[in-house]
Amino acid sequence: MRVTTGDLFWGFLKVGVSGFGGVLPFAHRSIVEHNRWLTEPEFTEALSLAQFLPGPNIVNLSVIIGRRFQGPIGAAAATLGLMLMPLAIVLLLAMLFAQFAHVEAVRNACAGVSAGASGLVLSIALKMARPMRRLPLQLGIAATTFAAIALLRVPLPWALGVLAPLSIGIAWWSNR
Amino acid sequence: MINPLLIELALQFLTLSLLSIGGANAIIPEMHLRAVDIEHWMTDADFSQMFALSQAAPGPNVLIVSLIGWKVAGIAGALVSIAAMCGPSSVLTYQVARAWDRFRDAPLRTAIERGLAPVTVGLILSSGFVLTRTTDHSWPAYATTGSTLLLALTTRLHPLWMLIAAAVLGALGVV
Numbered sequence: 252m253r254v255t256t257g258d259l260f261w262g263f264l265k266v267g268v269s270g271f272g273g274v275l276p277f278a279h280r281s282i283v284e285h286n287r288w289l290t291e292p293e294f295t296e297a298l299s300l301a302q303f304l305p306g307p308n309i310v311n312l313s314v315i316i317g318r319r320f321q322g323p324i325g326a327a328a329a330t331l332g333l334m335l336m337p338l339a340i341v342l343l344l345a346m347l348f349a350q351f352a353h354v355e356a357v358r359n360a361c362a363g364v365s366a367g368a369s370g371l372v373l374s375i376a377l378k379m380a381r382p383m384r385r386l387p388l389q390l391g392i393a394a395t396t397f398a399a400i401a402l403l404r405v406p407l408p409w410a411l412g413v414l415a416p417l418s419i420g421i422a423w424w425s426n427r
Numbered sequence: 428m429i430n431p432l433l434i435e436l437a438l439q440f441l442t443l444s445l446l447s448i449g450g451a452n453a454i455i456p457e458m459h460l461r462a463v464d465i466e467h468w469m470t471d472a473d474f475s476q477m478f479a480l481s482q483a484a485p486g487p488n489v490l491i492v493s494l495i496g497w498k499v500a501g502i503a504g505a506l507v508s509i510a511a512m513c514g515p516s517s518v519l520t521y522q523v524a525r526a527w528d529r530f531r532d533a534p535l536r537t538a539i540e541r542g543l544a545p546v547t548v549g550l551i552l553s554s555g556f557v558l559t560r561t562t563d564h565s566w567p568a569y570a571t572t573g574s575t576l577l578l579a580l581t582t583r584l585h586p587l588w589m590l591i592a593a594a595v596l597g598a599l600g601v602v
Contacts, residue, residue: 361479
C-alpha cells in the first residue's frame with residue numbers, strides 16, 4: 252500500500268474535524284474501513300502501542316501510522332493534519348466564549364458541559380477497570396493511584412515513580 | 428525578548444508530556460495542581476471552563492492543554508503549550524515504533540503493558556474526581572455528572588448528545 256505525505260495530512264485532517272466527543276472511532280473508520288491503510292489487527296497493534304506510551308493516544312497513533320508510510324515527514328504530516336483544525340476551532344471557541352462570558356446563560360451552559368463531561372471521564376475509568384474486577388492486586392494498584400493523586404494530591408512524578416515500577420514488577424512476577 | 432510565561436509553559440508541559448501515561452485525561456489532576464494551586468495562573472472556575480470548551484470542540488482531548496496556554500499567554504501560549512505537550516512523547520513513540528517488532532513477544536513488554544493498565548485506571552478515575560470537585564457546586568450539577576456517568580456505562584448513546592443535553596440544561600439554569 253502506498254500512502255503519500257499528502258494522503259496522511261488530509262486523511263488525519265478529516266479525522267481531526269469529525270472527532271466530536273472522542274477522535275478514536277473516527278480514526279478507526281478512516282484508517283481501516285475507508286482508506287484501508289491498515290488491517291484490523293495492524294490497527295489494534297498500533298493502538299495498543301499508542302495507548303501504553305505516554306502522550307495523547309491519538310497523537311501517538313498519528314506518529315506511528317505516519318512513520319510507517321513516510322518516516323519522520325509522514326509522522327509530522329499526520330500529526331499536523333490531526334491537530335490543525337481542532338486547534339483553530341477550540342481557540343476560536345475560547346475567544347468567542349471570552350466575549351460572551353458575561354452572559355449568564357453562556358456561563359451556565361459551559362458549567363453544564365463541564366458537569367456532563369466529568370461524568371464521561373469517570374465512565375472511561377470504570378470501563379477500563381471492568382477487565383480487572385477479579386484481579387485484587389490490579390484493583391489495589393488502581394485504588395492506591397487514585398488515593399495518591401485524587402485524595403492526597405501527591406505530585407504525579409512521585410506517584411508514578413513509585414507506583415509504575417511496583418505495578419510492572421507485580422505483573423512481571425505474577426506472569427512467571 | 429521572549430515572554431517568560433512562554434518559557435514557563437514550555438517547561439511545565441515538556442515535563443508533563445512524558446508523564447501522561449493514559450493520555451491527556453490522565454494528567455488533569457496534575458495540570459489542575461500546577462495551573463491553579465502552584466502557579467496561580469487561573470481559578471477553579473477558569474479551569475473548569477477551559478475543560479468544558481476543550482470537550483465541546485471536535486478533536487483530541489489534549490486540546491485542554493492549548494486552552495490553558497491560551498489563558499496564560501494568548502495564541503503564542505496555546506501553540507507553545509500544545510507543541511511542548513506533544514513533542515517529547517511523539518519522539519519517544521517514534522523511536523519505540525521503530526523497535527516495536529523486535530519486542531513483539533518480549534515478556535517485559537507484556538509486563539509493562541499489564542502493569543501500567545491499573546495505574547492508568549487510577550489516574551483517569553482521579554481526573555474524573557478532581558473535575559467533579561472543581562466543576563460541581565450544586566446537587567443538580569452532581570446529578571448531571573451522575574446521569575452522564577450512568578448513561579455512558581449502560582447505553583451506546585453518542586457522548587456528544589449527552590454534552591448537548593448538559594449544555595441545554597445548563598443554559599436553562601437547571602444545573
